[in-house]
Amino acid sequence: DVKVTQSSRYLVKRTGEKVFLECVQDMDHENMFWYRQDPGLGLRLIYFSYDVKMKEKGDIPEGYSVSREKKERFSLILESASTNQTSMYLCASSFIGGTTWAFFGQGTRLTVV
Amino acid sequence: QKEVEQNSGPLSVPEGAIASLNCTYSDRVSQSFFWYRQYSGKSPELIMSIYSNGDKEDGRFTAQLNKASQYVSLLIRDSQPSDSATYLCAVRWDSGYALNFGKGTSLLVTP
Numbered sequence: 001d002v003k004v005t006q007s008s009r010y011l012v013k014r015t016g017e018k019v020f021l022e023c024v025q026d027m028d029h030e031n032m033f034w035y036r037q038d039p040g041l042g043l044r045l046i047y048f049s050y051d052v053k054m055k056e057k058g059d060i061p062e063g064y065s066v067s068r069e070k071k072e073r074f075s076l077i078l079e080s081a082s083t084n085q086t087s088m089y090l091c092a093s094s095f096i097g098g099t100t101w102a103f104f105g106q107g108t109r110l111t112v113v
Numbered sequence: 114q115k116e117v118e119q120n121s122g123p124l125s126v127p128e129g130a131i132a133s134l135n136c137t138y139s140d141r142v143s144q145s146f147f148w149y150r151q152y153s154g155k156s157p158e159l160i161m162s163i164y165s166n167g168d169k170e171d172g173r174f175t176a177q178l179n180k181a182s183q184y185v186s187l188l189i190r191d192s193q194p195s196d197s198a199t200y201l202c203a204v205r206w207d208s209g210y211a212l213n214f215g216k217g218t219s220l221l222v223t224p
Contacts, residue, residue: 031210040121042216043157043201050210058211090156092212099164101147101203102212104156 003027004105006091012111019078021108023091029103030096032074033058034066036087037107043090049074050096081112115140117204119215127223132189134218136202139183145205146178146185147212152198161187192222 007022025032033048035058045058047066055066063085067075074093078085088109092102116139126132134148145164149157163169163176163185175188185204189196199219203212 033211035214040216043214045211045213048211056210096210099145099162101145101159101162104158107156 004091004093004103006089006105006108008108009106010109010111012113013078013081015082015112017078017081017112019081019110019112021076021078021089021091021110023074023076023093023105024072025074025091025093025103026072027093027095027103028071029093030071031094031102032068033092033094033102034064034074034076035090035092036060037090038087046076078110081110083112086110086112115206115213117202117213117215119200119202119218121216122219123221124218125221125223126192128192128194130192130222132192132196132220132222134187134189134200134202134220136185136187136215137183138185138202138204140204140206141180141183142207143180143183143204144207146176147203147205148174148176148185148187149201149203149214150198151201151217157201189220192220194222194224196220197222 034046049068091105094102148161151157161176199217202215
């Protein structure tokens with residue numbers, strides 16, 4: 001079975017902290033993605049990566065950065081956490097190719113206080 | 114702005130009935146379409162993919178695609194209370210890597 005594992009299920013951080021969300025996949029997928037999910041707004045793409053050290057901005061990259069030093073690992077960084085970044089964060093991965101679908105991790109519910 | 118649109122619901126159907134979930138998308142050249150199911154507090158899981166016009170059946174699920182109308186739907190036959198979840202429509206634009214999601218339709222199957 002494909003496994004996408006996020007490092008934390010729940011996180012509580014303070015405003016202004018630097019926050020790291022980690023994601024690891026075990027299927028040798030080229031693509032990795034970070035989404036956030038908010039009630040009424042659905043799933044929105046923050047960043048994605050199609051290869052090691054390659055990254056592309058998604059629809060809402062402001063306030064975030066990413067790192068992909070190894071193929072299996074994709075990190076999302078909140079440079080200075082703010083309360084409007086309280087959300088469910090979902091990591092996903094997929095093979096490259098137009099017909100492939102994405103597998104999701106279990107999600108990290110981040111609360112910024 | 115490319116968009117994926119779904120009725121938010123809730124869509125309520127009695128147990129044993131057919132649930133029909135609809136999705137429209139704005140990019141005429143999109144090639145790949147997916148339906149995910151998401152239970153409350155859980156992450157999305159893939160239930161169907163479809164790439165060609167017409168119907169694709171998998172057990173109780175049927176996905177229907179009409180590219181001319183930019184419309185994709187999911188039918189769930191013999192709906193069960195365990196089908197109660199949010200159903201997300203996802204589209205990969207022809208030039209893109211990522212899946213673009215609708216906001217989801219909440220389905221409630223009542224015993």
